[in-house]
Structure formats: C-alpha cells, structure tokens
Amino acid sequence: MTTQQTAPEQQAPARPPRSPRKKPTLRQRLRKLRVTGRRAAQHAFELLLRSRQIGPVAFLSASAVLGTVLTVTTMFTPCYAVYVDGQKVGLSVADQSTVEAAVATVEARSTRRLGYSYTVDNEITYHFSLALRSELAGEEDFEDLFSTRMDDVAEDLRQYEVSVNGRSVGVIESKTEFNRLLERLKAEYQTEGTTSVEFVDTIELLPTLVDEGEVISIEEMYARLTENTTGETTYEVASGDTFGAIAYRNDMSVAELKKLNPGVNIDRLSVGQKLNVKEQIPLLSVRTTEVVTYNEAVPCPVEKRDNASMYKGTTKIRTQGVEGEARVTAQVTRVNGIEKDRQILSTVNLRSPTTTVMEVGTKEKPKTASTGKYKWPCRGSITSYFGYRKIFGSRSYHSGIDIAGAYGTTVKAADGGKVTFAGYKGNYGYLVIITHDNGTQTYYGHNSSLLVSAGTKVYQGQAIAKMGSTGRSTGNHCHFEVRVGGKAVNPLSYLK
Numbered sequence: 001m002t003t004q005q006t007a008p009e010q011q012a013p014a015r016p017p018r019s020p021r022k023k024p025t026l027r028q029r030l031r032k033l034r035v036t037g038r039r040a041a042q043h044a045f046e047l048l049l050r051s052r053q054i055g056p057v058a059f060l061s062a063s064a065v066l067g068t069v070l071t072v073t074t075m076f077t078p079c080y081a082v083y084v085d086g087q088k089v090g091l092s093v094a095d096q097s098t099v100e101a102a103v104a105t106v107e108a109r110s111t112r113r114l115g116y117s118y119t120v121d122n123e124i125t126y127h128f129s130l131a132l133r134s135e136l137a138g139e140e141d142f143e144d145l146f147s148t149r150m151d152d153v154a155e156d157l158r159q160y161e162v163s164v165n166g167r168s169v170g171v172i173e174s175k176t177e178f179n180r181l182l183e184r185l186k187a188e189y190q191t192e193g194t195t196s197v198e199f200v201d202t203i204e205l206l207p208t209l210v211d212e213g214e215v216i217s218i219e220e221m222y223a224r225l226t227e228n229t230t231g232e233t234t235y236e237v238a239s240g241d242t243f244g245a246i247a248y249r250n251d252m253s254v255a256e257l258k259k260l261n262p263g264v265n266i267d268r269l270s271v272g273q274k275l276n277v278k279e280q281i282p283l284l285s286v287r288t289t290e291v292v293t294y295n296e297a298v299p300c301p302v303e304k305r306d307n308a309s310m311y312k313g314t315t316k317i318r319t320q321g322v323e324g325e326a327r328v329t330a331q332v333t334r335v336n337g338i339e340k341d342r343q344i345l346s347t348v349n350l351r352s353p354t355t356t357v358m359e360v361g362t363k364e365k366p367k368t369a370s371t372g373k374y375k376w377p378c379r380g381s382i383t384s385y386f387g388y389r390k391i392f393g394s395r396s397y398h399s400g401i402d403i404a405g406a407y408g409t410t411v412k413a414a415d416g417g418k419v420t421f422a423g424y425k426g427n428y429g430y431l432v433i434i435t436h437d438n439g440t441q442t443y444y445g446h447n448s449s450l451l452v453s454a455g456t457k458v459y460q461g462q463a464i465a466k467m468g469s470t471g472r473s474t475g476n477h478c479h480f481e482v483r484v485g486g487k488a489v490n491p492l493s494y495l496k
Ligand SMILES: [Zn+2]
Pocket: 384, 398, 400, 401, 402, 478, 479, 480
C-alpha cells in the first residue's frame, strides 16, 4: 500500500493523510455501531435519562453516589447526538466544533472542485446524550456524511468510494469508467457457451468528495480488484519431498493437490519445481455459468457369474464389454474460472455399452495354517536320496531328495505356512523356503522361476515355483528338503 501525500490546504486545516483502504467507511462504522452489544447498555442509559427527566451530568453524579461511577465514567461520556435536518444520523460528538470543521472542509473542497461557492445548508442540531468514548465520531465521519448528501452536485463531478463486501478499495473519478472496468473483469471469464456472469462479492459505490491526491486511476482500481487475497500460493519442491507429503502439509488430499496442478507428474517431482498449493482468489470474484456439450464414455454393465472352481476373492473377466458413448449437455458453474459445480441437463445415448461378464470364485479358500502333514511338492522320480552318497567316487552328504521332472513342472507347497525366503541362493539356485507353524521348514531348490515372495502365506498344495536347473544342478529337478529345528531330516519320513 502506498501512502499518499497531500499538500496542506489553505482552506482546510492540515490533517494526516488518510489511507483510503484501511480506514473503515462510514457504512462500516454505522454497521459496527448497530451490532455492538454495548450499544444496548447505552440505550438503557438513554431511557433512564428520559424517564427520570434529569440531565446526563446530574445522572452521572447520581451514579457516582450509587457506586457505579467506575463503570459509567470509564465507559460512557456525556456527548451530543447529531441531527441533520431533524433526522438522527447515528453519530455523536464530544464537541460541536468537530462537525463545524467537517462542514468547512467539505465546503472548501466542493467549492474548489465545482468552480463555484458551495455551502452545506443542512440544518444541524445537537441533543445531549451519553455514548461510549470509543464510539464518538470524528471529523472524517462528518465529511463522509455531508459529501454523500450533496444531491445538487452534478453526477459526473462526483467521486465514488468503491467498496467490496463493505471493505473500502479506493476512490475513483468516474462511474462510467468503473462500470466499463466491471464489464472488462466479467469478460475475462466469458466463453462462447457462457449464459451468465456475475460477481460473487457485493460492490458498492458511495458518492464522495475527497482531495485530488486520494483518487486512484482506473488501472490501479483494476489491480486492486484482481489482486490475489490468499497469500503465497506456490510451493517450491525441496529434496526428499513427495506429492503426498506436500498435500498433507497443506491440508489437502492428493486429489485436491492434483487438481491445482494439472499436467504435473506426481511421481516425478524435481527439486526447485513450483507447485500450486492454494487457489488464487482475487478481491472481486467472478461467477460464470456455462452450458457445455461433450461426448462421454458410458461404462459397461458388469454381469457376475459364480464359478465354483475358483477360490473366493478371485475374479476373472470372461467377456470384456465395449464402452458406450453419450452426448451430454451440462451446466457448469465456475468461480474465477475454476469449476465449482456441474449439473447434467440432458444425456443422449449415442451407442449402448455391451455387458462385461465377470466370473467370481465361490470355492472356499484353503487355510494357510499348517496341517503338520507333508504332501509331495511335485510329480517325478526320485533321482537322489537323503544322506551320504557317492558322486564320481567320492562320498558326499545330501541334505534332501531330488525329484526329477519336466522343465516348468509346478512345484507346490508341501504344507501351509509362510514363505520366509524366495530368491537366488548359491548352490540352491532359485529357492523357496516355507516355515510351517511348528517351526519346521521345507526347501524347494533349483527352480526356473518363483511364484511367491517372502512374507506371503501359502496353503498346502499352492503353486510356489516352476521346476528348473538353476544353481548347482545337472538337470531339471526339485531339490526338496525338510528341516526340523534347523537340522535336515529325511523327507521320505515326512511325505505321505
Ligand atoms: Zn539335491
């Protein structure tokens, strides 16, 4: 905000320059007066004064005697309620000179602007009253009052104080230019389909007369009306930031943050990148409604069919339907260009979708709990047994049994349990280790590929891998091992 320097006037006494945007308008002050609760107390005093037929000073003395002196003298003060042309204007002054000085200022200023002598000829009368000290009116309030009452001043010689939602924005010279500015603000959000444009906020023009220096240009008014009111609206991505974390810190859902940043790849943020974290809201908001027509995909209806051979919780698409298409006419409401509401006015079917058939498993899912009994992990012939054996003439120890089969044969869990290892491990090649509920572990080695990952619970007979010859192996087989208390035992004693 800039402070405007006004040269001291010869006619009017010098006073500090006033800032047109911070000073509450007369209307605001009057509104405040109306809503202040303490005003009720003041009324009570006034009623008392009238009923007792005594003057305020006498009443104050009486109050002092009654012990209410502290309350009364710190809050209320004797004053004059001002009447203009016999009408109470809702302003009180401590001294009549306040009103007289205001009249002199308005007369001088008007005379200068009009080019002929201007006199405030309203009849001003004063009535004794009581008021809160903080609510006594000042000279400026009366300047406002008399300026707005200048009915005989030609329309285009007047200046106007513009306020938005009761807050003063500034004083402008021409009403015509201001109306043109409003049209320009509306036009910025207009499109071909726009059916209505209106301002969300309440705009008021109050005729006034101020010193030349206090008037702002129409461009300055434009700048003030379009100025963003929500403060800092962007955020610069720092090292380690994620989209989700930024949304959380700004009190938003990821979807909301995404909406403010269309076109941003949320998985690929770069340090220094700017994201919008708040909507920009100008001082004066524009609401538009628009009728739009567009084609929209119509999703396929889904028909579900039970499948008793599939486990519960699993589904399979039997027939994929084809999406349909519809012509939609909708009324879209936007505020400052951002969509706030969408009402569908009509929908014309262009092409009906076809049905997607989905099979839904109904078979009870097997329990992953261990049964304590072990089933053969795969079909095949045993090519090597557990224990000491001779390979190329030397004695060696074999910690499991080898079951040979075709490449890709399904390897199944011997019993329910939890996969505690699934990956490549030295001589074992691709290996799965399942730990069963009683702590017993089963090993399945040399696989060509793995179907489970560590941490997964598996049921007895669940496919866990495909047979292969990875690791230290000479042909496709499954090396199957059973460990009790960490020690390899003969699997043949456990398999049934
Ligand atoms: Zn082996």
